[in-house]
Amino acid sequence: MKALHRALADAARTLAPGSDTARLDAELLMAEALGIERDRLLLDPPDRPVPERFWSMVERRRGGEPVAYITGRRAFWNVELHVGPGVLIPRPDSETLIAAALEHFEGRAPPRRILDLGTGPGTLLLAALDLWPEATGLGVDASRRALSYAAANARRLRLDERTEWRLGDWAVGIQECFDLILCNPPYVATEAALGPGVAEHEPAEALFAGPQGLDDYRRIAPQIGRLLCPGGLAAIEIGADQGGSAAAIFRAEGLEPALAHDLNDRPRALLIQVNHN
Structure with a gap:
């Protein structure tokens, strides 16, 4: 156990210059290397040698590769x-959308039909379906690779x-209405600076959306009114500085978005309801 503690301390020092979460990164990598959960590593660490692959994982993280790509997994809400x-x-910021949906319903x-636009690995849709066991859902993405991960995650869960x-x-060709629409579109301005390793490793098409980061909202906003069932909710993620600019795009379509804030009290989602007359 002393060897594990020393290795974690050494790894955290190694990672500190390039990560604000160096100790957490080290713990997640060690747990993965040992084949156990982080909780067990912290509460009941095994009396085993430090696996050699731990240090290769630390080197990958030191080079900027995200921890989730190194371990191959990421916790989100309840999945x-x-x-x-x-x-x-x-x-974690995207959990604001799930929290808003729970409050709304x-x-x-409960919602019976859920749409996730820009689903990625199935993040929002699978978390929502886990919460509402009678619901079914449709996840849409422009990336075949993302959809392959989403389908595999759905099978595993x-x-x-x-x-x-x-x-x-986006919603092109979709005709039905949904009780809950979830959407985390690209919203980073093209020239914006991102955290270490993000732009270098994560897909640009899932991050950037034009000079102000608003291009995809302009594509999505005209679709929301026809897709949302009466009494339903659309929760659409935004950047922390887009509460006014993104909301204006949806108001131009006759919608009245409210703002939801994340745990740091930053604007994080537009919440939209519609009345069909």
Whole structure:
């Protein structure tokens, strides 16, 4: 156990210059190298030698590769998702959308039909389907690789019979209405600086959306009104500085978005409801 503790301390020092979460990174990599969960590593560490592959993983992280790509997995809300190069890594900020949906449907009939636009590895849709076991969902993405991860995650979570995955251009060609629409589109301005390793490793098409980061909202906004069932909710992720600019795009389509804030009290999602007359 002392060897593990020393290795974790050494790895954290190695990673500190390039990571704000160096100790956490080291713990996640050690748990993966040992084949155990991080909780067990912290609460009941095994009395075993440090695996050699731990140090190769630390070197990959020191080079900027995201921890999720090194371990091949990332926890999100109540599910664990497999991820890899070419697929956007789920972020805690996106959990704001799930929290908003839970609040919206509290005391109401639960959603029966859920749409996830830009689903990536199935992040939002699979978390929502796990919460509402009677619901079914459609996940759409422009990336075949992302959809292959989404389908594999659905099978592993035993949600595949309740999911459909579609290669598509946002909502083009979709005719039905949905009780819950979830969407985490690209919203980073083309010239914006990102954290270490993000632009170098994650897919640009899932990050960047034009000079102001608003291009995809302009594509999505005209579709929301016709896709959302009465009493339903659309939760659309935004950048922390886009509460006004992104909302204006949806207002131009006759919608009235409200703002949801993340755990750091930053604007993080537009919440939209519609009344069909």
